[in-house]
Each structure stands twice: as structure tokens, then as C-alpha cells.
Amino acid sequence: MPDWSYHSIFKPMLFRMPAKLARDITLFTMGTLSRMPGGPLVIRTMGHMELTSILSGELAGVPIAYPVGLGGRLDPHGTAHRAMAQLGFGFIEVGPVTVQAIQRDEPILREVDDEAIVYPDGYENDGADRIAERMQRGSGHRLPHFFRLRPMPGRTPEQALHELRELLVKLAPYASGFYLDALDEGWPPEQAAAILLQAQQLAGEIALGKPVLLYVPLDASQAALEALAGSGALTRCQGVALGEAVRQEGGGSCVAADALGASLSAVRRLRALLAERQPLVACGGVHQPQDARELLAAGADCVQLHSGLVYAGPGLAKRVNEAVLYDRLCQLPEAKPYSFWANWGWMYLLGIGMLIGGVLAWLIAASSVLLPYDEVFLGVKRHTILEWNPRVLHFMSHDRITLAGTMMSIGIFYTQLARHGLREGLHWAKTAVFASCVVGFSSFFLYLGYGYFDPLHAAVAAVLLPMMLLTLRGLSDRPSRKPPGFLNDRIWLRAQWGQCCFVVMGVALAVGGLSISFIGITGVFVSTDLDYLGLSPQQLSAWNDRLIPLIAHDRAGFGGALFSLSIAITAAALWGVNKGEAWLWWTFLYGGLPGFTAGLWVHAHIGYTDFIHLLPVYVAIVLFAAGLILTFPYLMRGTGRGAE
Template identity: 70%
Template structure:
């Protein structure tokens, strides 16, 4: 469920459902996907979250892959932890955990205007024994767990100490570290501080070597913060809590827009000033866009945790924050020297140019003579003989070959652009897009043999272009993008999500079309509208010349394979490459789409093959193409505004 599908499709539907139903439906859907064979691969493919070594850090001495954590309250039963671990998180909070289960079936409420979630009871959890049993079975991921230990509602400090000792002993084998909660119980300050000191001593015996972080509820008064400074210094760090409790209740409000962020920033700055640089600070709330995370990190936080931001900004938020952090860390470093043209990316540029030249030549041939000499040799008849038998056959073959030619030109434009702007800069997603598309394209050559017709020209082209692909693969290295990513959830970004959705749907649609055409080409060869246009049956064609169907099948299968190859390039670029300011990608979509669509539409007009059902997929594809370009233009080419959505 990437951002483009979340905002365009799923969020409008989910926000019509009650909060607890929407949450359970979402978590069970992505959690279920992660547990089927290949499910995590699908999740990774849709998001393409590659954690860079630049992001590696530690949290209170625990190595983490990136400084972004997942709040425990978002998925209290761990239903989707295996899936969420693929989103770009470095650690996962589990909790709150109490010694016994706490239930509350009251509805979860959303305050969409303030981007907040209101939980009926901040203590709700399965209880220690159930959580231990779940962790013992395995979580399906390798991210470290930080467990938040909370006293039972209404516990006295003495009762809470006994509970904490039990929790520490049970959960120590499964926790990388602990958050010690309890300051929200309303105890007198001196009793609360004494409680924390005794918990610290208990942890040294029950969970030796495990870092303990003090969990501060929202809001913690300034005076209380100052009193806690000495105690906090004896802990490994501090967590600035995510929830604001409603007075006199156990209801907790998470999120809240600019006000929540301001409160987090204020406490983080004060804690960093008081505790110095050695203590770890986790900002557990207030992050709804990458800019929020950057501000908290700049204020002194070592890491942030996400909760309500995932609900309102979308599941791509961790990836967007990671990209912003990477840019923030490398912007002062020296830009690496780009590889020489002949090192790798230049060969892919030449392959793209070769595809464009081949497509132009194929278009010229298909719009004039249509048949090459070896085609006529294979058929045993000339073009004039075919026209005397049926004047539509040559036009029909021209239709297949011109659409193939336009697709080849489009592929060439994508390859050239992905090489020049992607491979040359070391963008991992561009390499994946090019290599996958090329693998599909070269493999589709064997479809030409489906009916036993060997095309020497296609074989020669493949023989020339394949070494260019192999030379491209030499010494490719990944580098993070040095362009500043979008850091705001503004209207321009949201609009781009709809445009991205159009192009992803277009890519998948073209892929289905390419596979369908290839399958038809190597099986039945014709669809009913083709035979209606020709005015012949398959049997009549075969009876007249038993080589005509293999020749047409060769054209159809070849076009289907090329279309699928183009679809892979479009889909990969739309899934992974849409980032603010990447104007080259917008122009790639524009110029890369024009030859294919122009060929597909103009040739049908030229030969009079205008069946509405036959052309309906093309009309839909053109609509997605135009709307997608329109919606993404401000984000990719123009300047994104600063209005927060």
C-alpha cells in the first residue's frame, strides 16, 4: 500500500469506516500478504525501500539500520510487523505491556482536521504472557524490539515495582532494550523518582546489559522535567511520549498537527540541553512529514517514532524521512565523480539510441513496403499476390509492425534517459528498472519462434544490443540521490500521488496488455475483431498460405514482448522514481510515451481499423497518460509549495 495507492484509493475508503475496523482491516491485509510465499518481495517491490549504510546508527548502544521507529500502539498485536519491517524502519516498539491483559472495546476515533487519533484506553494490550508467547514464535523480521513496560492502571509505586520486575524477567530474552513507563500514573514526584531508581536497580539484575530509557508522558511539566534530570542521567536515554492523556480518563490522543510537534520540539531541546550529548533521546510523536523528523533530529533527538503520521501521511512516510535524512547527511560531502561514459552507463545510452534507430527504421519499412525480402521468401508469394487475395492482410501486418516500431522508440527513450540520469548518478531504482526491462525484452526474442518463424533481422539486432547490456552491468555502484527530496505534505505532493497512481496503473495495464498480446500471438494469433477486420477465418488464411499465420504470429508475439518490456520500465519509474524536482523523469514519461501512443492510434486510423472495443484499452491508456503528466508536473518540474495538507 504505497502512498500513491493509499491516498488515491485506500484512504478515502478506510476513512469511511470506524477507526478500529479500518486499522484491523489494513493490518490484517498487509500482514497476511507478508506471510504468503513471495509476499515480502511484493511489499519491497512496491516500495523499493533500500536502507543506505549512511543511515546506520545506534539507539542506546543497540545497532539500528536507520533512526526511525514504529510505535507499539499502532499495531499492538504485531499483526503486520513482518510487513511493516519492510517499510524503512530501524526498530519497533512493543507496548505498552502490562502484567495482565487490558481490554477496552470502545471505538477508536479520528480527528482528521487535526490529524489525530484518539484511543479509548492507553493501557490496552494483550498482557505479558501473550506477548511473550508471540515473540517466542518469531516475528519474521530482524529489527530490534524496544519494549515499553507500563504498570497496571491504578497501581501504587510498590505494586508497580513488583509488576516491573515480572515484566523485565519475562521479556528480557526478546527485548533489545526497554522503555520504563509509569510517570503518567499521577504519583507524587518524590515517589515517582524513587520508583524509577528502584526500577533501574531491578533491571540491572533482571535484564543485565539491556538499555533502559525513561518514558516521559505528554505533557511533562517543566518543573518535573528538571527534577527528573538527575534520575534520567542514570538511564540510557529518554523517550518523549507520543500521547496526550485527557484529564480524568485513560483516553489518549496521538498526533495533533503543529501543536503536537511544537510540544515535542520544546521537550527535546530542553532534554538535550539538560542531559548533554551522551544520552539518547527518542521523539515518539509529532512526525507527520519528513520536515517534522528533520526538525526533531536537529533539535537533539537521536531518533523518531511514527504512529499517527502513518495514518494521515501514508505508509511511504518512513521512506521519505530516510531519503530526507540521507540528503541532510550528504549535502556537505563532496559529490562523487560520475563514472566515465564507457564504464557502464554509456553502453546503456547506446543501447537506447540503438532501439530508437531500430524503431525509426522499422516504422519506415512498416509504413512503406511492410514486407522484407526474407518475409516474401518465407511466404513464397509477393506483396502484390497477397493484395490480390485480400487487401486487408498487408494493412493488418503494417498495423502490428508500426505499433512495434513505436514501442521500440519509446523503450529506447526510457533506456537512454534512465542511463543518463539514473545509472550515471548511481540510482539503485534506475538500475533495477533498466536491468529488469532488458531481461524481459531480450527474453521475448524467443517468442518469435512460437510458430517456427526465425527473423534474421531481429536476431541480428539482439546480437548487437545484448553485448551493450552486458557491458552496462560492469562496475555499477549505488549512490544516494543528491537532489533534495520533498519534505512537506503539501497540496503539490498530494496531487502528485494521484498522478503517480495514474502512471503505475498505466504501467500495470500495459504489462497485462503485453502479456495478453504475446499469449494470443503464440496461441490463437487473432482476436475476433482482427478476423472481422480481415473478413476471413483462420482456416481460410491457412488454406490459402500455410506460412501466413506463423508470420503474423511472429509480429504479434514480438510486439507483445516489447510492450511488456516497456511496461516494466514505465512501472518501475513510476513506482520508485517520482521524487520532487526530478524533472528529467517527467520529460521521460512525456517523450517516452508519445511514440508508442502515436503509433498505436495513427496506424489504426490509417488502415481503417477503428473498432471501439479493440481500441478501448488504448483510449484508457492515453487518458491515464495525459492526466498523470498533468498532475505530476508541479511536483516533478515546478516548485512544490509550502502548504501542509
């Protein structure tokens, strides 16, 4: 469920449901997908969160790949932790955890205008025993778990300390670290500080070597912070996790976007009290990448997400990582782009070759249609076919011109991805190009399905294949230095709808390409084809038994090329849409025009205008136009507070 599908399809439906039901359905669906064979790969592919050592670090001595954590109450049963682990999180909070389970029947509420979630009880959880059993079965991922330990409501300090000991014993085998949460039990600040100090000592004995961070409520008073500092509980801990929720009058707690101001203020106060080596995790108010940037600039070392994922979408972790990566890259010297002949230039030339080949194929298909070796294979000349049934030649022209337009579109995508993607070392561009190339070159074998060997296609493949192989030389990944989108503004939201249009179009073209290839190597014709020709397959074979193999060769080749193009389009739509990437908008525009123009023009030219036959083309054109319109402001201008 990436952001483009979340905002355009799923969020409108989910927000019509009760909050708890919507949450459970979402987490169950994601969790189920992650447990299916290949499920984690699908989730990673959709999100495409790239690993980079620039983002990796430590949280209180625990190695983490990203400075973004997942809040515990967002998925209290761990249903989708395996799926969430693929989305760019570096660690996961589990909890709050109490000795006994705490359940409430009151509904969870959404306050959409304020981007808030109101929980009836901040303590609600499955209890230590059940959580320990779940962890014993395995989480299905390798992210560190930080357990947030809380005493049961209404406990005395002595009872709370006993319960914290019990929690440490039960959960230490599965924990990478702990958050100690006991500051909002209503005890005097000095007494709470003393209990936490003793709990730290217990953790050092029971969970040797595992860090303990104090969990400081977001609305903790200055007196409580001073008591913590005075007792040594603050300075002797291995870090602080600043809470995400504000307590509500009458009970319950609220997690919301407007917690950012309180979080920034508390981060600054805590950073002034903490030693430089002590990490600080800010858990509240992160609803867009800019919020995380401000918290990190104020002194936080990591951020943790909760309500932001509900309102901004599951891609928020990735977007935060990209924003943090950009800020860190700005502090590093800029690497030189790869040289033309070292690698990317060969893919650029391959794209130009495809473009030129498409132009030549169009000219031939619009004039003679058949090449000399086609006539040799058939054993008849072009004029003989025209005299027998001119629509046969027109039909072949239709297949070959659509193939030519597709080749031109592929050539434009390859040149653009090479020049703007491979040249900068962008991993997603490399993945898109090579996946498309592998499919394109493999589709050559479809030409042999009916025993027809095309020497021209073989020669072209022999020339272009080495260019792809030469591109692989010394091509390593580099993160982009362009500023990403920092805000959840209107143009970003519109771009999610446009991105959805492009992805759906790419997937539809992939289905179309596979279908055409399958038809080409099996039945060859659909019913509307035969209606246009006015002939049956038997009549075609009776006139010339090599005619259908030649047509099948064209159909299979076009289907393979269309599938190859669809991969480039879908990958670019999934991974490349980012603020200010104007070149990608022009790639979609110029890359789409030849294919759509060829498809519409040739059908009108030969009179093959059956509505059902052309309906997929009309739908694709609508998606294409909508995608261009909706992504234009974001890709071409992309403005917003915090952009450099």
C-alpha cells in the same frame, strides 16, 4: 499499500469506516500479505526502501538500519509487524505492556481536520503473557524490539516496582531494549524518579546488556524532569523516549500532528539535561519529513511514527529516511558521476539503437511492410498478397508499426534512465533498466514459437546485448543528492494521484503485453482481428500455410516489447517520482508519445477502428494524460518549506 494507492484508493474508503475497524482491516491485510510466499518481496518492491550505511547507526548500543521507529499503539497486536519491517523502519516499539491485559470497548476516534487519533485508554494492550507468547512464535523479521513497560493503573510505587520486575523477567528473552514508563501515575515526581531508578537497577540484573530508556510523557512537567535529573534516574539511564500522546480531560489520550510543537520544546529541554552520549527518541508529531528534520535538528537522535502513518500514508518512514539521508549527504563530499564509457554510456547507446531501430521499422512497415526474407519465407511477393486480400498486408503493417512505436518508446526510456539515473548511480533506475532489458531480450525467443527465425531481429539482439552487459561493469549504487519532498502539501498529494495513474497504466500495459504474446504463440487472432480481415484462420492457412507463422512472429514480438516497456514505465512510476525530478516528467511525456501515436495512427490509417479493440488504448491515453497533468507541479517545480 504505498502512498500513491493509499491516498487515491484506500484512504477515502477507510476513513468512511470506524477508526478501529479501518485499522484492523488495514493491518490484517498487510499482515496476511507479508505471510504469503513472496509477500515481503512484494511489499519491499512497492516501497523500494534502499539500504545505505549512511543511515545506519545505533540506539543505545542496539544496531539499527534506519533512524525511524514504529510506535507500539499503531499495531498493538503485532498483526502487520512483518509487513512494516519492509517499509523503512529501523526498530519497533512493543507496548505499552502491562502484567494483565487491559481492554476498552469505547471506540477509537479520528479528528481528521487536526490529523489526530484519540484513544479511550492509553494503557490498552494484550497483557504480558499473551505478548510473550506472540514473540515466542516469532515476529517474522529482524528489527529490534523495544518493549514499553508500564505498571497497571492505580498501583502503588511498591506494587509498580514488583510488576516491572515481572515484566522484565517475561519479556527480556525477546527484547533488544526497554522503555520504562511510570511517570504519569500521579505519584510525586521525587517518588516516581526513585522507582524508575530502582527499575533501572532491576533491568541491569534481569536483562543484562539490554539498554533501558526512560519513557517521558510528552506533557511531563518541568518539576518531573528536574526530579529525574536530580535523582540521577535521567543521567544514569541509557537514553530517553519522549512520548507521543497528550492526556485528555476525562481520560484517554490524543496523538496528533499538533504535538510537534510540544515535542520540539521537550526535546530541547531534555537535550540540555542529558549527556551527549545518551540517545533521545522523539515519538510525537511526525506527520511529514520536515517534522522529523526539525526534531533531529533540535537534538533528537531518532523519531518514532504513529498518527503520521495514518494521515500521511505508509510511505512516511521511507520519506523520512530520504530526508535524513539528504541532510547527511550534504555534509559529505560529492562523488563524481560515472563516466560515459565506464558503464552508463553503453545503456545510453542501447537506447539510441532501439530508437533508431524503431524509426526504421516504422518506415518499412508504412511502405513495403515485408522485408525480402519475409517474402522468401512466404514464397510469395508483396503484390500477390495485395491482389488476394489487401487487408492482410494492412493487418501486418498494423502489428509492425505498433511494434516500431513501442521500440521508440523503449529507446527514449533507456536513454533517459541511463543519462539521469545510471549516471548518478540510482539503484531504482538500474533495477528498472535491467529488468526491462532481461524481458526484452528474452522475448526474442517468442519469435520462434511458430518456427519463424527473423535474421534482422537476431542481428539487432546480437549487437545490443553486449551493450547491456558492458553497462554492468563497475556500476554501484549511490543515494540521490537531490532534495526530496519534505512536506505533505497540495502538490505532493496531487502527485500521489498522478503516480497512481502511471502505475495503473504500466500494470495495464504489462497485462496487455503478456496477453498479446500469449495470443501470438497460441491462437494468433482475436475475434475483432478476424472480423477486420474477413477471413478465418483456416482460409489463411489454406492460401499459404506460412502466413499465420509470420503474423504470429509479429504479434509475439510486439507483446514482448510492450511488456518490456511496461516494466520500465511501472518501475519509474513506483520508485522515481520525487520532487523536482523534471527529467522524469519529460521521460513519461516523450516516452509515451511514440507508442500511443503509432497505435492510434495505424488503426485509423488502415481502417481498423473497432471501439472494443481500441478501448484499452483509449483508457491508457486517459491515464497517461492524467498522470502528466497531476505530477507536473511536483516533478517540474516542487516547492515547499524546508527545501534547499
